[in-house]
């Protein structure tokens with residue numbers, strides 16, 4: 001048995017995050033602990049992750065006594081995060097006669113976790129699911145907090161449910177095969193977390209330039225702590241959890257403008273964080289010098305700070321963001337590095353705010 005850390009998440013239905021190295025081979029045991037009566041397990045994964053890790057997880061589930069273990073692999077990519085893929089999952093669940101005792105295991109990035117979680121939330125009105133996040137973004141962000149869902153033509157994540165996993169198993173070793181652009185992407189969320197809640201992590205990121213497994217474990221753990229604390233305080237995103245949207249209002253609008261293919265999520269969020277902080281600092285709403293520090297850190301981790309298209313072209317999409325209500329939007333601003341707050345602004349005032 002290898003060492004791992006256990007982080008409890010005290011949401012309405014509490015669960016543990018297990019974080020460490022070499023955990024995939026023990027996944028079955030860890031899943032059995034939280035699914036004592038399950039007979040069947042369905043491993044949901046994508047076409048890139050399946051050949052790398054599905055066998056290890058499947059074999060481990062079989063060793064742990066699951067009598068039916070099927071692997072459902074869909075074609076990788078955000079364009080497949082849609083209801084049709086979930087419908088195909090329902091077909092596989094029906095064929096395998098999955099019932100309320102059984103479990104869905106999401107093995108992959110945020111696309112896999114969001115969709116497998118949504119299938120779990122809705123199959124038989126809710127069955128257990130376990131997250132095994134294999135991207136940096138999924139480990140630090142999407143696997144924790146219970147937001148699940150799919151995209152539709154009108155926007156990302158417009159259909160979904162809150163459904164907490166029964167366990168999150170984050171194996172740092174899986175990051176060794178993650179292509180570089182996705183590491184960069186994940187760093188966007190890491191820098192977001194540090195900016196809103198953890199000045200010490202921000203300083204560590206400024207000082208080091210290391211992607212060793214030990215350092216990655218430390219980064220992931222600290223971001224998990226932040227996400228866990230925020231989600232515990234506000235499971236259904238009524239207040240504090242909104243702070244996690246730092247950089248996201250503009251980021252989502254930019255992603256939409258570029259049809260979700262022209263820029264990655266982490267890069268769009270980086271542009272959003274840089275733009276909103278620059279505007280807020282000019283307006284005296286953010287401490288002087290914050291923009292320069294944030295921009296330098298983003299650039300250090302190869303994240304963009306300038307938008308590839310003018311702001312006026314994508315600002316109108318903010319009105320379509322599901323977080324925009326009644327002609328107003330809650331913008332997340334930094335008071336300084338490590339402290340964030342929400343400021344409600346009229347959408348009509350946004351262009352002046354950003355042009356300032």
Ligand SMILES: NC(=O)c1ccc[n+]([C@@H]2O[C@H](COP(=O)([O-])OP(=O)(O)OC[C@H]3O[C@@H](n4cnc5c(N)ncnc54)[C@H](O)[C@@H]3O)[C@@H](O)[C@H]2O)c1
Nearest residue numbers: 048049076109110111112134135137138142147174177178
């Ligand atoms: N639920 C939430 O709270 C939440 C939060 C943030 C983002 N999200 C969602 O997460 C999604 C983005 O997640 P993502 O960036 O992980 O995307 P992703 O799941 O598409 O993974 C990125 C790419 O990496 C590949 N991959 C994954 N793990 C790998 C590994 N270990 N080795 C090699 N390749 C690997 C995947 O096949 C894919 O090509 C978006 O749909 C977004 O909406 C959800």
Ligand SMILES: [Zn+2]
Nearest residue numbers: 189248265269
């Ligand atoms: Zn994000």
